[in-house]
Amino acid sequence: MAKRHEPLQLTPPDAIDRLRLARTEGIGPVAYRRLLGRYGSTAEALEALPGLARAGGREAPLAIPSYDQAERELHELARLGGRMIFAGMPDYPPLLALLDDAPAVMAVQGDPAALSKPAVALVGGRNASANGQRMAESLAADLARSVVIVSGLARGIDAAAHVGALQTGRTVAAVAGGLDMPYPPEHADLQHRIAESGAVVTEAPLGTSPQARHFPRRNRIIAGLGLGVVVVEAALRSGSLITAHLAQEAGRELFAVPGSPLDPRSRGSNDLIRQGAHLVETAEDVLENLPDHPHREGLGRIPLFAREPDPGAAEPPATWEEPPESPLELARARMQVIELIGTSPTAVDEVIRRCQFSAAAVMAVLLELELAGRVETLPGSRVALLLDAGA
Amino acid sequence: MAKRHEPLQLTPPDAIDRLRLARTEGIGPVAYRRLLGRYGSTAEALEALPGLARAGGREAPLAIPSYDQAERELHELARLGGRMIFAGMPDYPPLLALLDDAPAVMAVQGDPAALSKPAVALVGGRNASANGQRMAESLAADLARSVVIVSGLARGIDAAAHVGALQTGRTVAAVAGGLDMPYPPEHADLQHRIAESGAVVTEAPLGTSPQARHFPRRNRIIAGLGLGVVVVEAALRSGSLITAHLAQEAGRELFAVPGSPLDPRSRGSNDLIRQGAHLVETAEDVLENLPDHPHREGLGRIPLFAREPDPGAAEPPATWEEPPESPLELARARMQVIELIGTSPTAVDEVIRRCQFSAAAVMAVLLELELAGRVETLPGSRVALLLDAGA
Numbered sequence: 001m002a003k004r005h006e007p008l009q010l011t012p013p014d015a016i017d018r019l020r021l022a023r024t025e026g027i028g029p030v031a032y033r034r035l036l037g038r039y040g041s042t043a044e045a046l047e048a049l050p051g052l053a054r055a056g057g058r059e060a061p062l063a064i065p066s067y068d069q070a071e072r073e074l075h076e077l078a079r080l081g082g083r084m085i086f087a088g089m090p091d092y093p094p095l096l097a098l099l100d101d102a103p104a105v106m107a108v109q110g111d112p113a114a115l116s117k118p119a120v121a122l123v124g125g126r127n128a129s130a131n132g133q134r135m136a137e138s139l140a141a142d143l144a145r146s147v148v149i150v151s152g153l154a155r156g157i158d159a160a161a162h163v164g165a166l167q168t169g170r171t172v173a174a175v176a177g178g179l180d181m182p183y184p185p186e187h188a189d190l191q192h193r194i195a196e197s198g199a200v201v202t203e204a205p206l207g208t209s210p211q212a213r214h215f216p217r218r219n220r221i222i223a224g225l226g227l228g229v230v231v232v233e234a235a236l237r238s239g240s241l242i243t244a245h246l247a248q249e250a251g252r253e254l255f256a257v258p259g260s261p262l263d264p265r266s267r268g269s270n271d272l273i274r275q276g277a278h279l280v281e282t283a284e285d286v287l288e289n290l291p292d293h294p295h296r297e298g299l300g301r302i303p304l305f306a307r308e309p310d311p312g313a314a315e316p317p318a319t320w321e322e323p324p325e326s327p328l329e330l331a332r333a334r335m336q337v338i339e340l341i342g343t344s345p346t347a348v349d350e351v352i353r354r355c356q357f358s359a360a361a362v363m364a365v366l367l368e369l370e371l372a373g374r375v376e377t378l379p380g381s382r383v384a385l386l387l388d389a390g391a
Numbered sequence: 392m393a394k395r396h397e398p399l400q401l402t403p404p405d406a407i408d409r410l411r412l413a414r415t416e417g418i419g420p421v422a423y424r425r426l427l428g429r430y431g432s433t434a435e436a437l438e439a440l441p442g443l444a445r446a447g448g449r450e451a452p453l454a455i456p457s458y459d460q461a462e463r464e465l466h467e468l469a470r471l472g473g474r475m476i477f478a479g480m481p482d483y484p485p486l487l488a489l490l491d492d493a494p495a496v497m498a499v500q501g502d503p504a505a506l507s508k509p510a511v512a513l514v515g516g517r518n519a520s521a522n523g524q525r526m527a528e529s530l531a532a533d534l535a536r537s538v539v540i541v542s543g544l545a546r547g548i549d550a551a552a553h554v555g556a557l558q559t560g561r562t563v564a565a566v567a568g569g570l571d572m573p574y575p576p577e578h579a580d581l582q583h584r585i586a587e588s589g590a591v592v593t594e595a596p597l598g599t600s601p602q603a604r605h606f607p608r609r610n611r612i613i614a615g616l617g618l619g620v621v622v623v624e625a626a627l628r629s630g631s632l633i634t635a636h637l638a639q640e641a642g643r644e645l646f647a648v649p650g651s652p653l654d655p656r657s658r659g660s661n662d663l664i665r666q667g668a669h670l671v672e673t674a675e676d677v678l679e680n681l682p683d684h685p686h687r688e689g690l691g692r693i694p695l696f697a698r699e700p701d702p703g704a705a706e707p708p709a710t711w712e713e714p715p716e717s718p719l720e721l722a723r724a725r726m727q728v729i730e731l732i733g734t735s736p737t738a739v740d741e742v743i744r745r746c747q748f749s750a751a752a753v754m755a756v757l758l759e760l761e762l763a764g765r766v767e768t769l770p771g772s773r774v775a776l777l778l779d780a781g782a
Contacts, residue, residue: 131651134653135652135653258650258651258661258664258670259649259650259651260522260648260649260650260651261526261672261673262522262525266649267672270649270670270672273649273664273670274676278665279661279664279665281652281661285665
């Protein structure tokens, strides 16, 4: 039987340039997409990068990985039994691809096909109660007979969900750091077991030690891989609620396991139920209410963390199809955009609405500012000013 | 200062006849109302009773209390510091009066005015967990600053609710037995403390030892006195869910405290939330959602215990304003009605719809059958055949 030439089908011809672009300092998934949209190819985008960063006000040269560096990352990953998957290729998880800020490249350990199966995310607090962990484990075991269980390899509920799922089916861990840096360290063995039948996936390059800022990005991958998110024991203002919020923004179904009001570890999950998430006692409660596809309506928008109302969210996204503005216009737009953005996250739509320049001009300016390290793009099409980088 | 002649204002001139009628074997609140509607006065209804019972097929004479017996009950009650309140009088609780089967007379210990204040019922299981009781007690204490707390004096959640309410405000106990037969016996002191500032109320005559069949009737009083019902720890198919169901039928708001799915004692309350009851963690969750008046819409009908759909529920109730049928017609209707009713509860509307006779004829026949002890009228305008009484 002839071996199928998998790498030829799943690795794009410009894989190394894609990786170089994705790994360039300050280029998030949104900037990556905009650059490809604007310049048509990774090679041309890479060439344009230094100029854009200078236009955004950057003084130091932009750190673009060399061809050799990118090639080395691919080889290192392969040596560890992993593989890179690329946005737009057949093995890229289709539900994740629906996110506005879907990762351009992800490193995967295990079977990448596990990322494309019908899945439910199961998340919750790290300081979970024994009952909460028991609940997560048995719920995951029951659900894993029908769907892949996605979680974040964290202590507490996440670990219980993976362990439960491994008893009856497959599970996927989305992690914040590099695949060679299991976190927490005591879950190294669990990560290995997950990869044996399912998959471990991350946006981070090898060698990345996970830091606080990586977790919201990891959370959006957890939310994006599943048709729904089940929250077990989440306190108010916890990371699990952020995952739930991101899932809801992506049209995924929300589920929560109720708990006693006397335990603050259930406040967040109870609150989700109060606001419309399905109350979950058994796997059937999830499976019966799990849609076949993500949806954009259904649950009302859940205001988890007092955010500005977003009446313009339904507007079509600005694209580079519009004619680019003149350099003078862009310079003016740049000043106004910087004034409009604060250090707390602002919706891009909001910036466009308040700015007297075209959406295309605003997007161009945001891209330059991001490349210059003066602006950060956050999940949910929001941007924030980075004060420590000058400006 | 002249003492106000309270008894003259609150006790109707035909109080003793009312009590005789209400205490007649087989006359529930619905039959009581129908009789008054048909005959215009209690005296005439009492006179017509024996004939109606015979028409329904009764052989033994109907046990109607004598004038002296009824008078003695009123005196006994007064001696215990209690008082009888009568439907239609100014001190009758207005929210309870809205029920189709509002009690015609009730014995009250304590301050009857407590029954007419804005109130919330708080009910739950007898075998409650320590946490459930703690929750009920603190929730009741917080709520009692704003509303009267109604419960059923039972062990577990009920007792905790009364105890909590006594710390900050007033509470009302609706009991199943006579006021002189505290149940459970160890709550005799609690009953006394409740009556000191609030009230204890019952439909049962003095000396009645509460039996299983009394509890659903007591539950409807609990549901009927409040603007809403809060359920804390109720198992599936528990009495608390019956109270919730009756409350919902009476247009009262439903609330439930969530609990871990691992504890079967919270299955019923979680189920209520799943079906639309407000999730309660704090008193504010109740007070913010408590309407000023009962409503008929809002929550969908909750099918707690698989019951027939009730599409005719919106039809106007049959009254005695319609001309009475001929004796021959009634005899025919009687046979058909008996065939239509089974031993499990059937909605009166359903019987009327399936019967070829007029609503007035069906109501007349049901009244006779009830007086003959062959049919029982149940809360929620339902009837059931009593097999042990012949037929």
